[in-house]
Amino acid sequence: MTGPTEAYERYRATEFRRLLAAARRSLERNGGEVKGSIGLANPTTAERNAIIGITGTYRSADVRRITIPLSALEQSVRNVTGMSLRDVLERIGPKLRFRADERTTLDQARQRILAEGEASPLHAEHAWYRRWLADLASDGTITALINKKDTRLFSQAVRVLEYLYSRPSDAPPIMLPALADATTGDTKALNPGRGSLPTLVLRALAMARGIPLEKGAEARRELWDTFDVIVDDLASRVLVLNLPATGQGLGHWLTDAARYGTPFHVTLHQLITLPIAVDLPTVYVCENPAVLRRAAGELGASSPPLICAEGRPSTAFHRLVRLIVEAGGTLRYHGDFDWPGIDMTNQLRARYRAEPWRMSTADYLSAVRVDSDHVQLSGKAQDTAWEPGLAEAMKRENRAVYEEAVADVLLADWKGPAGARTARNAALHLGR
Structure with missing residues (x-):
């Protein structure tokens, strides 16, 4: 049978x-x-x-x-x-799979998560938090967490945000592993590449700052840093020349380096552990380290204060220039005449009110005439609000001019009366 x-x-x-x-x-x-x-x-x-x-x-x-x-x-x-x-x-x-039952179960799970998010004190206190929560609900993020059985990540993200916003304003910076341990019990939970949790938190932090969440490790390190969370304080550094400062340790080292016109690499770790004050009326910023190297070699201690972005600005770069600007200093920036260089100029203008220096239409056209590389522009065209004619000239010529190709012009400025005045102003700080 x-x-x-x-x-x-x-x-x-x-x-x-x-x-x-x-x-x-x-x-x-x-x-x-x-x-x-x-x-x-x-x-x-x-x-x-x-x-x-x-x-x-x-x-x-x-x-x-x-x-x-x-x-x-x-x-x-x-x-x-x-x-x-x-x-x-x-x-x-x-x-x-009974679809109606699944929809009901999913809706109930979504409501539980949203209720948990709304119960946080941040919901009543901050509009950015409410936008973050609404976006997670509308773009499918919460549904994805439910389907993957990862709803604990949402709870952990809320705890991280509450922890950051409950810290005293004078609390020292916290290392990322320590933050992860305090909020999740796992020191690696917020590391890059560890699933959805870091992205959930960084989306909220970007909303809190009113900026888009950018891709790339340096951009994310910088966003953490604006909330006094340090990702890697030794790898992030910034190159400077003749930048005297006050403060024990780092302040002395910078002042001594400026006395001898010696380039100096400042790490984020030094900026955090050895606080400094920089009281300079004007600081020049260049994009390429070759320009700073020539200033050190040809001008030495008479060069005006100079910071190098070294391509994409690091977290250490941003922390240092914030110190300068918050103390009343003005940044004068020069970068490459290409679309990424113009984009960086726009960013520094927007964030620090940096003044474009030697970044005019006339400067560009003069450089094009003497530059023999003939490198074509690539990437997305950018506006040049400080001088609209520059963007038009760049589109018309379709030629990039890199900063090292115009280093003679930059150094001539620093050797002239304006550069001498800036160097003398910086020298006044050496004996402090």
Whole structure:
């Protein structure tokens, strides 16, 4: 005698495959209820014969579509196997998914998460937090966390944000592993590449600062740093020349280096652990270290104070220039005449009110005439609000001019009266 376990195996045969798939869809759509009809278009001979065997009704070979009540299939399956249609389908696999029930369960889980987020004190206190929560709900992030069974990450993100906003304003910076340990119990939980948690938190922090969340390790380190969270305080550094400062340790080293016109690399670790004050009316900023190297070699201690962005500004760079600007200093910036260089100029203008220096239309056209590299511009064109004609000239000429190609012009400025005055002003700080 064939038992139910063996009998249901017959429904794995090819002639039942499409019929059972249609039955599965019907049951899932109707919450497991056996009702309505199912059908097959263009049935094969084997499928037609199988349906004739189920219903006991002959179907002509020229019939293009066969429809049968789902209840007829249910009864036939019970007669053969002693099992319900649902049981057979789940034995064959996979388990049935009742969409309405799943939607209800998902909606309930979403409401629980949103209620948890709204219960945070940050919800009543900060509009950016409310926007963050609304965005997570509308863009599918919360649904994805539920489906992946990762809702704990949302709870941890809220704890991280609450921790950062509950710290006293005069609290010392905190290392990223220490923050992760205090809020999640895992020192590596906020490390880059550790799943969704770092991104959830950084999305909120970017909203709190009113800026887009940029890609790239340095941009994310800088965002952490604006909340006094240090990711890597030794790897991040900034190159300076003749930047005297006050303060124990680092302040003395910078002042001594300026006395001898010696370039000096400042690490983020030094800026954090050895606080300094920089009280200079004007500080020049260049993009390429070759320019700073020439200033050190040709001008030495008479060069005006100079900071080098070294391509993309580091977290240490931003922390240092904030000190300068917050003390009343003005940044004068020169970079490459290419679209990334113009973009950096715009960023420094927006963030620190930096003044473009030697970045005029005339400077660009003069450099194009003497530059022999003929490198074409690439990337997205940028506006030059401080001098709209510059962007138009760059589009017309379609030529990039890199900073090291105009270093003679920059050094001539520093050797002239303006540069001498700036150097003398900086020298006044050496004896402090």
